[in-house]
Amino acid sequence: MASLEELRAQLGSVDDKIVELYEERMKLCEEIGICKIENGYKTFDRQREKNTITDVMNKVSSDINKKGIGEVYEQLLAISRKLQYKQLVEAGALGRLPFIGIDLLDKDTARVVFQGTEGAYSQAAMEHYFGKDCNNYHVHTFREAMEAIEEGAADYAVLPIENSTAGAVNEIYDLLVEFENYIVGETIIPIKNTLSGLPGTDISEIERVYSKAEALMQASHFLGDHGDWQQISVANTALAAKKILEDQDKRHAAVCSAYAASVYGLSVLADNINDEKNNSTRFIVITNQKVFLKDATKISICLELPHESSSLYHLLSHFAYNDLNMTKIESRPMEGKSWEYRFFIDFEGNLADPAVKNAIRGLREESRNLRILGNY
Numbered sequence: 001m002a003s004l005e006e007l008r009a010q011l012g013s014v015d016d017k018i019v020e021l022y023e024e025r026m027k028l029c030e031e032i033g034i035c036k037i038e039n040g041y042k043t044f045d046r047q048r049e050k051n052t053i054t055d056v057m058n059k060v061s062s063d064i065n066k067k068g069i070g071e072v073y074e075q076l077l078a079i080s081r082k083l084q085y086k087q088l089v090e091a092g093a094l095g096r097l098p099f100i101g102i103d104l105l106d107k108d109t110a111r112v113v114f115q116g117t118e119g120a121y122s123q124a125a126m127e128h129y130f131g132k133d134c135n136n137y138h139v140h141t142f143r144e145a146m147e148a149i150e151e152g153a154a155d156y157a158v159l160p161i162e163n164s165t166a167g168a169v170n171e172i173y174d175l176l177v178e179f180e181n182y183i184v185g186e187t188i189i190p191i192k193n194t195l196s197g198l199p200g201t202d203i204s205e206i207e208r209v210y211s212k213a214e215a216l217m218q219a220s221h222f223l224g225d226h227g228d229w230q231q232i233s234v235a236n237t238a239l240a241a242k243k244i245l246e247d248q249d250k251r252h253a254a255v256c257s258a259y260a261a262s263v264y265g266l267s268v269l270a271d272n273i274n275d276e277k278n279n280s281t282r283f284i285v286i287t288n289q290k291v292f293l294k295d296a297t298k299i300s301i302c303l304e305l306p307h308e309s310s311s312l313y314h315l316l317s318h319f320a321y322n323d324l325n326m327t328k329i330e331s332r333p334m335e336g337k338s339w340e341y342r343f344f345i346d347f348e349g350n351l352a353d354p355a356v357k358n359a360i361r362g363l364r365e366e367s368r369n370l371r372i373l374g375n376y
């Protein structure tokens with residue numbers, strides 16, 4: 001029986017042959033790539049790949065080798081495809097109207113819309129991004145904000161997309177698909193609720209609290225210590241603060257942000273009463289212009305995948321192959337297609353980077369309806 005060293009030496013010679021053949025194969029794929037560009041043929045030939053994989057699987061005998069060679073070829077073909085996407089990008093075949101790189105957003109002259117009432121967290125986020133004196137107005141629903149951007153009634157909208165404890169705001173994801181608007185910025189603000197009442201109120205006088213149902217729930221430990229208080233839910237936390245001002249009853253208090261309390265002239269009776277002390281919400285800034293800041297570092301895309309085994313696995317390989325760091329993935333059910341999903345992916349990069357262009361080229365070819373939602 002041969003020793004481990006001898007067997008490893010034999011394996012080394014086999015690996016040398018594989019490497020040589022691999023290089024020979026990639027060289028041929030490169031030539032095919034040129035031929036495809038010159039003749040306008042599609043890079044990804046799904047049927048050809050299926051045939052190749054079946055052929056090589058039929059050439060081996062044992063089941064374990066069949067599965068193994070199948071997997072090796074899946075990878076091999078995916079890599080030659082990626083080489084051909086790179087060739088396409090280098091030949092300048094981008095295929096779509098490009099995003100335009102800009103130096104700055106016109107924050108001083110812009111008209112900005114947010115959803116909610118005066119004192120809402122969205123307003124606080126808007127002021128954080130655009131400044132306290134920005135020209136703004138508010139609407140009742142997220143859809144109305146999206147429409148205002150699409151129609152050009154406002155230049156930018158500030159909308160919540162994700163909370164650190166509650167997760168994604170699904171409606172915003174769905175609206176990003178429905179409307180052709182683009183993300184150009186983001187801002188994260190802490191969500192810290194207070195118990196606020198009329199100035200001069202002592203907490204011992206309180207008998208009733210108003211707030212949004214979720215905000216009452218998120219302060220359940222604090223409110224549990226005051227079990228005799230009546231809890232009344234209203235549409236949002238800013239509205240609760242407004243009600244306290246209007247009622248002028250010292251027995252009433254609101255669970256709302258310190259920002260809403262200041263907007264409605266209330267005093268903070270207890271600060272940061274949420275059970276989870278490090279809660280924050282990420283807001284996106286959207287516009288109807290296909291632009292991106294030249295120093296942008298994050299890209300959001302969405303796409304649909306064929307209902308096939310390992311389609312997500314192959315899709316994600318475009319990030320690894322191009323050394324791109326994926327920071328988030330969300331899925332949402334697709335309307336009218338039970339158990340099929342649309343994926344929303346965030347990754348680090350700038351649309352001007354060659355690696356990003358290569359990855360997007362590959363992702364576009366191998367998924368359906370890919371949309372770049374923004375680079376910010």
Ligand SMILES: O=C(O)C(=O)C[C@]1(C(=O)O)C=C[C@@H](O)C=C1
Nearest residue numbers: 032043044045048049077080081
């Ligand atoms: O035959 C082709 O069209 C090729 O480009 C070669 C190849 C392969 O590596 O075998 C690569 C990509 C295609 O999707 C199909 C097959």
